[in-house]
Amino acid sequence: MASDIQTNLSGAEAPKSDTQLGDVILRTKGLTKHYGGVHALVDCNFEIRKGEHVAIMGDNGAGKSTFVRQITAVEQRTAGKVWFDGQYVEFDGPLEAREAGIETVFQTLALADHLDVPDNLFLGREKTRFDWLGPFRVLDYKGMREATRQGLEKTGVKIPNLSNTIQYMSGGQRQCVAIARTATFHSKLTIMVEPTAALGVQETEQVENIIRTLKEQGEPLILISHNMRQVMDLCDRIVVWRRGRVVANLRKEETDGQDVVAYITGAKTQPEYADAA
Amino acid sequence: MAEASHGIGGLTFDTSKRSLPPEAGVAIALVLIVVIFELLGRLLMNDSFLFNTRENVDGLFNVARLQIIILQVSIIGIIALGVTQVIITGGIDLSSGSIVAATAMIAMSFAQVGEINGLENTRAVFFEQGLVDLPVILPIAVGIGCGLVAGLINGLLVAYTGIPPFIATLGMMVSARGVAKWWTAGQPVSFPTESYAAIGAGMMPVFIFAFLAILFHLILRHTVYGKHTYAIGSSEAAARMSGIKVARHKVLVYTIAGLLAGVAALVLSSKNLTAQAGMGMMYELDAIAMAVIGGISLQGGRGSILGTVLGAMIFGVIISGFTFLRLDAYYQEMVKGAIIVGAVVLDQWRQRRAAIGK
Incomplete structure (x- = not known):
């Protein structure tokens, strides 16, 4: 296992993980992000294994979203190392991260209102023909529709009409479109940021069912x-962030709601993260 | 997927209640305006606006009038094709009129004849350098190049400095007009070669407009470029998070707009057989107006080339109609202004209606 982590995606020499990656799909070591003087993320070590569902919790400003923006390369990290799918990675931008297999459902959903469902699913990586035409390469609408339908089926998402623009869809439908993206592209790791924050009871249930489907299919x-x-309900493990640092890493069976809240608010800190508090 | 299947939360979708495309509304408006002029013509002038009433000419329609309607808007229409794309990304381009002037001046000076009526054309800009009677490809290349550079500067300013497109292109509008005046110290450039004069002769402007309109209609509908143009206008953040290189794409869009202004400059100076520093004045606003009348949303993300073409037709019909009714040009402008505002009001009303699901 150790030998295949010495090169990065482009084949260049890359830092080797000091622990065996094994079935670890994503590992970060010392991940740090500063916005000028603000230390939004400090020395973050994190691991997720294949098939595992991990929750990240923390108060507002704890660094959760910052963490996501670093591993999805929406922003470039200040310091630290990231391994993904057995290889050391330094993504140039979100498209590269997505192509490598990290699919993110952002809180703002990252959907374009005036486009329809397949257009949104394939935004930024359209199926095309005549690729030698560069930016003017021709869209394969039929192929994208077909793949969209399969992706929706796989997640059990029902959208009444694919060719409608999404601007008048309900919050739940929009969320489902965003989630269906992950299924369409056979991602290796899915990240969801507050997927049900703005949804009603029924819609929340539907989204949670989709997440359970992903779990059954072994998608991390x-x-x-x-x-x-x-x-x-949905996760195997809970990692708690506070003021930009990880303060707890809890197995679901070993904890409960009150315990987690204590870590979130700062009443408790796990001994191995004591220097973070 | 036409079946009204159950969506999330048991929502259903009634396919019979799909709203008409926005272009349909513009087309209806166009027909209505033509009908109004036809009726007014029959009532006031005892003549037909649209149909042939002369006995010595064959044909059902007044072909000459139809030609003029299209011809007089085709040059600004070419500009409007580029402006449409800029507006779809959520931007604006105020510089096209000035780019037309600067480009026409520079391109025309490479298209001058060496002799007029057997006398040497010593007033040709590059006479002393011997750059007269050049093959037509050269002024065409120069013209397209000028438009491209101006558009590229617009695009770089908008994409990489973060200043609003309004300001960036306002700067270009002033500067390009300066370039147009500076090029010959304010002197007009005339006497193009025959091959250059052929570019905009007769109905050529219409053919060029039609060709470019079809080309860019296909590009916006069927290429990645088009899809990303809409995506950026719809939600720039979403486009960025989806991995679209937004800045680079904007540079491309503004460059194409500049290039089309360059093409318009070639056609216009060829048609007029002269280039002047003051030409193309207010073209940028007419082009924006055509787009807006055609249903292009200034908020971005919505509209089409077809809409802009229809908007241009409405423009042409109004100008011809007022001439037909022998009304002064003042009224023309007053009504044009009202139609621009009216088009946007109608469009927003339509949008709101769609939003409440009527």
């Missing part, structure tokens, strides 16, 4: 949520 997931019941 990082779930950022404030909803304790949801986290306890």
